[in-house]
Amino acid sequence: MTFRQFAFNNVFRNKRTYAAYFLSSMFSVLVFFVYAVFAFHPALKNINPNVAVGLHFAEGVIYVFSFIFVLVSMSAFLKSRKKEFGLMVMHGMSNMQLRKMVFLENVFIGFFATVFGMLVGFVFSKMILLAAENVLNLDEVLPFYWPVNAIVLTFVAFLFLFITISFFTVSVLKGNKLVDLIKGSSAPKKEPKASIALSLLAIFLIAIGYAGALIADGLQVVVAMIPVTIVVIIGTYFLFTQLSVFTINRLRKSKPFFWRKTNIVVMSDLAYRMKDNARAFFFVAIVSTVAFSAIGTLVGFRTMITADLLKNNPFAFEYTSEEGNKLETEHIQLIRHELENSPYREASADIKKMLSANDSYNVTSQSGYNQLLTTLGNDAEQVDLKENEAIMLFYESALDMETRVKQQDTITFGNLALEQKEAVPTNVFPSYRNFLVVSDKVFEQMKDYERKETYHAFYIKDWKSSIEVGKNLAKKIAQFDPEGKYEYFSLAFTWHEINQMYGAVLFIGLFIGAVFFVSAGSFLYFRLYADFEDEKRKFSAIRKLGLTDKELSRITTIQLALLFFVPIIVAMIHGAVALTALEHMFSFSLLKESTLVLSSFGLIQIIYFLFIRTNYIRKIRRSI
Structure with a gap:
């Protein structure tokens, strides 16, 4: 050979x-x-x-x-x-x-x-x-x-x-x-010792990191991300290498706890195992945190983008045409033709861009605005203005981002002075610009405008069914005219494209997360079987002293649970804090998405633990 x-x-x-x-x-x-x-x-x-x-x-x-x-x-x-x-x-x-x-x-x-x-x-x-x-x-x-x-x-x-x-x-x-x-x-091992100072430092660093992540708001989250990450990583290392050993040693000194049932067997070598596996636990915790945070962020971004899209675009199809657009009639007829088999409601409103002494405004008439509200079924929100009154409509984001609203008593356009009655949040119009609603008579009087547009809106209750219509129209009507004469928008088609794009990103993220998570679990599995021979000799000796199968299962279950769940629980807490910081950055609740991601990984870990536990206990029993 x-x-x-x-x-x-x-x-x-x-x-x-x-x-x-x-x-x-x-x-x-x-x-x-x-x-x-x-x-x-x-x-x-x-x-x-x-x-x-x-x-x-x-x-x-x-x-x-x-x-x-x-x-x-x-x-x-x-x-x-x-x-x-x-x-x-x-x-x-x-x-x-x-x-x-x-x-x-x-x-x-x-x-x-x-x-x-x-x-x-x-x-x-x-x-x-x-x-x-x-x-x-x-x-x-x-x-x-x-x-x-x-x-x-x-x-x-x-x-x-x-x-x-x-x-x-x-x-x-x-x-x-x-x-x-x-x-x-x-070979005999030295008794594991832990530094009180480093144990307290672990608590301090993690607490400081958490506080920095949770206190930061808006763009502060981006600035705080790198220092917070470094501080938490260092704190996590000392958590497993020092604080865990210190805590176990303190528990061993508590006689009521240490001498209770099988705790003496569980705790006798737990400090050694924690010390030996400290770097492995640290490695698994950090890797799992990356997986939780990455997948939670991807799912959160997808939810935020789609939520903002749906809130800010109540109409299934929108077409904005500048005055002088020769293709307006043809495009509107195309949209109507494609929608002839779908129940829809149509409305339009003229928009004039007016320059005041201090700023520019997009002005629309009371009747045009009310017509759009009626199409959406929001008759209760219709306005009734006097000749010299105006209402400011400001954009309201689903992400609760700050909007600048001009609170003025009087708005002047040349010789025309208007009294601003109130500011109303709305998402009727297809842009982030502020709109001014005036009476029909005043709107007709506004001749000195910089640009005039006509906004056409088509409402469909079951808007998701219009994906194919939107796709067909996108082939015939460009989303943006190169000359800036018109803009076309399909809610269902845009939503479909966003989901397709983020579906690809999620596919990549979920696979990376799966690799990280399964590999982390496998790493713990390796560490477990690396000590198998020692565990076999230990339980064989204790078995001669009267250890029952029930007690053996209990001891092994506790040891395996600590080995599997301590780093994962730490990672889940880290991930929850990271996703909460993401909420603060965008002022958008990600509780549902965070819970879904963390609970899914937790369930997978529980199933993995039960499978490993069953096999491990069976092998221990066979060997002794």
Whole structure:
């Protein structure tokens, strides 16, 4: 048997040890390959080139994360196999041969993980493409194609990744003496200690970070984002390395708590496990926070954009024509023709841009404004003005953004003086400009205007059904005339385009979030099985003292729950604060979206925990 065959067979003899590592590596390859299939898809490039750019960016993020994840996980596995390596050295294996064996093992695993990951992705690629059509809400199908570029890119990128990681992991074995390898993880550990000052600093830094994020408002959130992030990251590191150990040590000194039932077993080595896994917890917490915040932000932006669009555009179709537009009659007839099979209501209003002594105003008549309100069914809001009265209409955003309203007693246009009666928020007109409503008689008297427009509005109750109509009209009527003579707007078609664009962004974000979250959970899974042999010996010894199966399950459940949920709970709190800061930035409630994102990830983690717990307890029972 050659040395290469020995290394190859050694991988298969340790199937249980390497199974989770192999599957997670294969999952990383699978996700990267799926992204590459989409990024190189010719149809997607034709639909929206920006999506392809975003997918390539996501590939880069996943690749960097996969490198860190695989490197750290592999190092943990090598440390758990130190005793095995020590036995090989005792039987005559040199350090060079040992490092060569580990290198070849990593290359073998990486090669097969890459091949099988691409095979699984290739088999399910058509299913994934069909799912993406629904997620992205694309008008054109994404046909199956032979992703040659995706295969080459994935194979080369991950083969390079695993070879590079193999060189890194070999360095873990350098400088280890034979006695250290033989002892492995059974070597006695120093009692973990924590600094009171650093523990208090962790609380202080996180509190300061939270306060800065929650107090900031508007654009202050952008300014505070970087310093708040740095402070919270440092505080989180000390939270796991110092504060957690300090808290456990304090609980161990409490005799009523420590001597209660099985707490003595749970707490006896919990401080050691927290200290050993502190960096892993920190890593998982930060990565999960990024996933929560990114996906919550994407979902929030989509909700804010669509909410603002729907509130500010009550009409299904709008057409604004400047005086002298020769295409006005033709375009209006086109809109009416396309809507002939849909129940709709139509209204129009003339608008004059007038210059006063201090400012410019968009002025409309009382009858035109009331006609628009009637079309919307808002007869109760109609106005009745005297000859010298005027009402200011100001734009009201769904995001509660500040609007500037000119509160003046008198507005003068040449020899015409108008008394401003009140300022009313409205979204009837299709712009962010302030409008002035005057009586019909005064409106007719306004001859010295800078520009005159006619605003045509078409109301449809079931406006979402007019997507195809809007699409057809968009092909015949440009949204903006190059000469500035008219503007055309379709609510359903614009809403459809926004959802398609953000659907693509959400697709990218959800995949990145899924990779981060599953990889973080897998990382905890690796750390759990790295200590499996020690746990098996511990429970075997305690079993002889009368430990029951029920008590074993209880102890294991508590330990696993702390391992799985402490970093995730910290990440969820961080994410909730980050999304609350986003609310303050836009003055828009994201409670529903934040709850949906955080609860979804929490549910996934609970399911993952129950699955791991069942398998882990079963393996512990079998081994003892």
